[in-house]
Amino acid sequence: MILRLDPADKGQYVVQDTDLAGFFLVVGARKKTFTVRGEYWKGGKRLTKKVALGSAEDVSTRDARVLAKAMLAKIATGEFAEDPKNPAPPSADITLREAWARYKTAHLERKERSAGTIAGYTDHVERLLSDWLDRPLRELGDDPRLVTQRHDDLTVSSGPYAANGCMRTLRAIYNHARRSVRGLPPENPVIAVDWNKEKRRDVAMGSPDIAHWMAQAGRLRNPVRREFHLFTLLSGSRPTALKTAKVPDLDFRDRVLRITKPKGGEEKAFDIPLSRQMIRCLVRAMRVSRMLHPEAAETWIFAADSEEGHIVEHKEDRETVLSKWGNDLRHTYRTLGQAAGLSGVDMHLLMNHSVKGVNVNEGYITRSKLLNDHLRSAQQRLSDHIIAGGTPSPKDGSQRERTWPLLPARRIGDEGFDPTLPDPRLGVPIGPRNRNRAPADKKPAKAA
Numbered sequence: 001m002i003l004r005l006d007p008a009d010k011g012q013y014v015v016q017d018t019d020l021a022g023f024f025l026v027v028g029a030r031k032k033t034f035t036v037r038g039e040y041w042k043g044g045k046r047l048t049k050k051v052a053l054g055s056a057e058d059v060s061t062r063d064a065r066v067l068a069k070a071m072l073a074k075i076a077t078g079e080f081a082e083d084p085k086n087p088a089p090p091s092a093d094i095t096l097r098e099a100w101a102r103y104k105t106a107h108l109e110r111k112e113r114s115a116g117t118i119a120g121y122t123d124h125v126e127r128l129l130s131d132w133l134d135r136p137l138r139e140l141g142d143d144p145r146l147v148t149q150r151h152d153d154l155t156v157s158s159g160p161y162a163a164n165g166c167m168r169t170l171r172a173i174y175n176h177a178r179r180s181v182r183g184l185p186p187e188n189p190v191i192a193v194d195w196n197k198e199k200r201r202d203v204a205m206g207s208p209d210i211a212h213w214m215a216q217a218g219r220l221r222n223p224v225r226r227e228f229h230l231f232t233l234l235s236g237s238r239p240t241a242l243k244t245a246k247v248p249d250l251d252f253r254d255r256v257l258r259i260t261k262p263k264g265g266e267e268k269a270f271d272i273p274l275s276r277q278m279i280r281c282l283v284r285a286m287r288v289s290r291m292l293h294p295e296a297a298e299t300w301i302f303a304a305d306s307e308e309g310h311i312v313e314h315k316e317d318r319e320t321v322l323s324k325w326g327n328d329l330r331h332t333y334r335t336l337g338q339a340a341g342l343s344g345v346d347m348h349l350l351m352n353h354s355v356k357g358v359n360v361n362e363g364y365i366t367r368s369k370l371l372n373d374h375l376r377s378a379q380q381r382l383s384d385h386i387i388a389g390g391t392p393s394p395k396d397g398s399q400r401e402r403t404w405p406l407l408p409a410r411r412i413g414d415e416g417f418d419p420t421l422p423d424p425r426l427g428v429p430i431g432p433r434n435r436n437r438a439p440a441d442k443k444p445a446k447a448a
Contacts, residue, residue: 002015007027007029008028009029013027019065022036022037023064023068032055033054034056034059035050035051035052036051038071040076041078049075053067053071054067058114059115060312061308093138094136094137095135095136096140096173099176103177104121107172124170125169137174137177138184140174144192151194160196161198164196174188174190175188203324203328203332205324205328205335206336207336208389210389213322217229218404220321223288224285224288224303227282228302229325229329230281231278231282232314232330233329233333234278235333238262238263238327239325239327242302243314244300244310245259245301245302246300247297247298255274256272256371257282258271272379273350274379275376278383280408283409284407285301292305293305296310330351334347336385336389337350339385391403
């Protein structure tokens with residue numbers, strides 16, 4: 001486990017990757033950094049170049065290995081050769097490739113944008129606009145018709161949402177380049193684009209839909225994933241933030257879960273007030289994580305058999321496994337909050353949204369001062385509404401599949417209550433079973 005490596009007592013030490021040559025982890029006293037070292041030829045001489053990819057706290061091992069392969073390929077082609085000591089000032093003939101490199105380094109990486117955000121921008125530039133990489137931005141500024149035609153083409157080839165997203169990326173890169181390259185046309189060419197209409201997806205569940213969803217979730221073979229989806233519904237949090245929730249982030253005394261790296265970075269860290277049902281869900285998740293993944297469970301709440309040690313992929317098959325997951329549950333949380341009678345301001349605060357714009361006076365609200373009483377009461381009210389709607393008296397015999405959110409952690413593995421199906425690879429159910437149950441070849445005696 002990378003995060004379990006001991007910090008260096010003095011200086012740094014290196015942990016080499018056994019699968020990819022040139023890829024290693026530099027472990028210091030306070031930081032662990034993924035790094036690559038590659039070779040390239042220049043002037044008949046073989047030279048080396050070392051490039052840092054990012055902190056192990058921000059980039060997963062899987063993502064770092066993908067970045068490492070791409071970086072080693074660039075080093076081999078000489079793209080990362082040493083820059084001249086006195087670089088020339090940017091000229092008005094700056095290309096999209098040069099402007100993108102500066103924007104990525106000076107804006108995205110310096111402001112510690114997430115790996116997913118950087119990957120999205122990279123896809124827009126290096127895939128959808130790959131034939132424009134060596135085109136001067138000045139040509140686009142002088143002839144905005146090129147941009148509008150590309151937007152129209154992308155709408156057909158990649159879809160309206162991807163076309164809009166690509167143009168937003170191009171607009172940001174152009175604006176960033178314009179700050180230092182005064183020779184560029186002052187008007188951003190993307191202003192000429194007629195944007196495609198984007199509709200918010202109607203993916204939320206209503207109160208009558210929760211019981212069916214609970215039954216579906218109850219049939220999931222992996223109980224850690226089941227609790228992950230339930231907690232996403234009960235908290236309304238973004239799945240990416242919950243995947244990396246650590247055991248020390250959970251404070252039972254104050255009844256909060258600390259989200260240390262939400263969307264927007266560490267500066268936006270906040271506490272989720274926990275209802276009784278949410279605490280029970282987290283305790284079940286930690287207990288079953290210790291059963292299935294004891295080492296990873298020492299660090300992660302939602303442990304998994306992955307390289308990172310926690311759940312990495314949360315998607316399920318919508319048709320055959322689970323109809324709603326991820327941000328669908330975040331939309332459902334907001335919808336059911338309205339049904340439970342919570343105010344718009346309370347929902348904004350619970351979901352860590354800014355209240356600015358909701359009401360002028362509400363911009364003065366301090367969230368932390370409402371956390372331990374008002375917001376927790378609101379959270380409890382919403383959890384009561386969700387669980388009550390999801391665990392009605394069943395009429396189809398699906399008692400276990402619907403009532404599992406009420407299951408105490410000590411009853412995990414109980415064949416009378418735990419709905420987890422046996423693992424077909426082992427042929428046995430998860431966890432300890434009821435020791436007092438009758439042998440498999442004998443039927444329990446009937447009451448007289």
